[in-house]
Amino acid sequence: MAVGVAGLRGAFGNGAEHRASAIVDTMQGGGEPMHAGFRRAHARGLCVSGRFIASGDAAALSSAGLFAAGESQVLGRMSIGGGSPVAPEASAGVRSMALAITQADGQQWRMAMNTPPVLAVGTPEAFHDQLRAMAPDPATGKPDPARIAAFFEAHPESAAFRAWQAAYTASDSWANTQYHGINAFVLVDAQGQRQPVRWTMVPEASFVPLGDGAHSDDALSREFQQRLADGPLRWTLRLQLAEPGDPVDNGALPWPDTRRTVDAGTVELTSARPQEGGDCNGLNFDPLVLPEGIEPSDDPVLHARRAAYAESLRRRARETLLEGAP
Numbered sequence: 001m002a003v004g005v006a007g008l009r010g011a012f013g014n015g016a017e018h019r020a021s022a023i024v025d026t027m028q029g030g031g032e033p034m035h036a037g038f039r040r041a042h043a044r045g046l047c048v049s050g051r052f053i054a055s056g057d058a059a060a061l062s063s064a065g066l067f068a069a070g071e072s073q074v075l076g077r078m079s080i081g082g083g084s085p086v087a088p089e090a091s092a093g094v095r096s097m098a099l100a101i102t103q104a105d106g107q108q109w110r111m112a113m114n115t116p117p118v119l120a121v122g123t124p125e126a127f128h129d130q131l132r133a134m135a136p137d138p139a140t141g142k143p144d145p146a147r148i149a150a151f152f153e154a155h156p157e158s159a160a161f162r163a164w165q166a167a168y169t170a171s172d173s174w175a176n177t178q179y180h181g182i183n184a185f186v187l188v189d190a191q192g193q194r195q196p197v198r199w200t201m202v203p204e205a206s207f208v209p210l211g212d213g214a215h216s217d218d219a220l221s222r223e224f225q226q227r228l229a230d231g232p233l234r235w236t237l238r239l240q241l242a243e244p245g246d247p248v249d250n251g252a253l254p255w256p257d258t259r260r261t262v263d264a265g266t267v268e269l270t271s272a273r274p275q276e277g278g279d280c281n282g283l284n285f286d287p288l289v290l291p292e293g294i295e296p297s298d299d300p301v302l303h304a305r306r307a308a309y310a311e312s313l314r315r316r317a318r319e320t321l322l323e324g325a326p
Contacts, residue, residue: 019307020304020307020308020310020311021311022128023124023127023128023131023308024040024308024311024312024315026128026131026132026135027040027041027083027131027308027312029083029135029136035083035084035085037316037319037320038083038085038316039083039312039316040083040308040312040315041081041082041083041312042077042079042080042081042082042096042098043079043082043083043084043085043087044079044080044082044084044085044086044087044089045077045078045079045080045096045275045280046077046078046079046174046220046221046224046225046272046273046274046275046278047075047076047077047272047273047274047275047278047279047280047281048074048075048076048077048078048269048271048272048280049073049074049075049076049269049270049271049272049279050074050076050232050267050268050269050270050271051071051072051073051074051267051268051270052066052071052072052073052074052099052101052237052265052266052267052268053070053071053265053266053268054066054067054068054069054070054071054072054264054265055069055263055264055265055266056068056069057262057263057264057265058187058239058262058264058265060189061187061189061195061197061239061241061262062187062188062189062195062293062294063188063189063190063292063293064103064107064109064187064291064292064293064294065103065104065105065107065291065293066101066103066109066291067264067265067293070104072101072102072103072104073101073102074099074100074101074102074267074268074269075099075100075102075279075280075283076097076098076099076100076269076280077096077097077098077099077275077280077283077285078095078096078097078174078220078221078224078272079095079096079097079098080092080094080095080096080220081093081094081095081096081114082094086217087217088215088217088219089215089217089218089219089220089221090170090172090210090215090219090220091215094114094115094116095114095115095170095174095177095179095220096112096113096114096115096179097113097174097177097179097201097235098110098111098112098113098280098285099111099113099267099285100283100285100289103291107291107292108289108291109289109290109291109294110284110285110286110287110289110290111181111199111285111287112285112287112305113179113180113181113182113201114179114180114182115168115177115178115179115180116161116164116165116168116180116182117160117164117180117182117200117254118160118161118164118180118182118251118252118253118254119161119182119251119252119301120152120155120157120158120161120162120252121155121157121158121252122157122249122250122251122252122253122299122300122301123300123301124300124301124304126155127301127304129151130151130155133147133148133150133151134148134151157250157252157253158252160252160253160254161252169209169210170209170210171207171208171209171210172208172209172210172211172223173205173208173220173223173224173227174220174223174224175203175205175223175224175227175233176203176205176206176207176208177203178200178201178202178203179200179201179235180198180199180200180201181198181199181200182198182251183198183251183287183296183297183299183301183302183305184196184197184198184242184248184249184251184297184299184302185197185198185290185294185295185296185297186248186294186295186296186297187239187293187294188292188293188294188295189293194295195241195242196241196242196246196248196297197239197240197241197242198239198240198242198255199237199238199239199240199264200237200238200240201235201236201237201238201267202235202236202238203233203234203235204233204234204235204236205227205233205234221272221274224272225272228269228270228271228272232268232269232270233268233269234266234267234268234269235266235267236263236265236266236267237263237264237265237266237267238261238262238263238264239261239262239263239264240255240259240260240261241259241260241261241262242255242259243255243259246259248297248298248299249297249298249299249300250299251299251301251302284309284310284313285309286305286306286309286310287302287305287306288302288303288305288306
């Protein structure tokens with residue numbers, strides 16, 4: 001926690017306008033939270049647990065013990081984007097998978113993944129501007145399409161994100177959704193050789209589009225738990241390896257599809273429970289919690305995420321203590 005709070009200093013630039021406290025204010029809808037005690041992003045979710053079964057194929061790329069053939073414990077969270085804990089799940093524009101993989105020596109790899117393969121912008125300052133552009137208009141309670149369009153027009157680097165958004169079709173389940181790490185990390189082997197990577201969680205379950213009919217607010221949670229009753233749910237952890245010249249410090253810029261990939265193993269989820277009282281509820285899925293053998297890239301958004309996550313956790317802890325919120 002102390003490390004995270006220390007990371008708040010300067011993580012969003014020198015101006016107070018873009019510090020972690022300011023961006024979390026934007027995410028929660030102002031100086032006073034609309035939903036005290038809950039995460040400021042991805043507020044609605046489901047706790048999950050299981051194991052990571054390493055194939056051993058990535059062990060040559062990283063000295064991290066969890067890549068050696070074998071099993072590691074997994075605690076995670078399936079969620080939707082947005083700051084409301086009561087938002088309808090099925091219609092959410094973004095779905096997420098967050099995991100904490102604990103290897104035998106206790107070191108953890110925490111990751112927070114989303115459905116988009118890229119970000120719209122590549123700096124914390126621009127990301128904050130994006131959040132403000134997408135904030136609901138006080139007069140209508142909804143985002144202003146003209147303001148959003150003006151933001152994207154001013155940020156041509158968002159082209160890949162907008163292309164994904166235009167082509168995206170939601171599935172009928174968290175279980176058959178593909179999740180992306182987006183930001184680059186660096187794998188370091190036993191000899192100190194370094195390999196930048198991005199990764200994707202590729203579902204074993206077949207894609208089925210979300211139907212147009214009525215869906216209950218907790219449709220994804222109900223469906224996911226029903227699937228688990230029939231057996232474990234699995235994803236392949238697929239690493240994409242960068243080549244010289246690929247942008248490793250900008251999550252808005254994709255790498256060519258022709259880049260080599262390595263299937264590092266399988267995430268197998270075996271149980272789920274509501275987040276209130278669940279083991280995942282108090283866990284901060286800080287993407288910079290890494291075992292030896294995995295290091296962060298210089299992507300400024302990646303480092304700023306730690307600051308925002310820590311600020312959100314600090315507020316949640318205070319509100320939970322004072323108000324008893326989950």
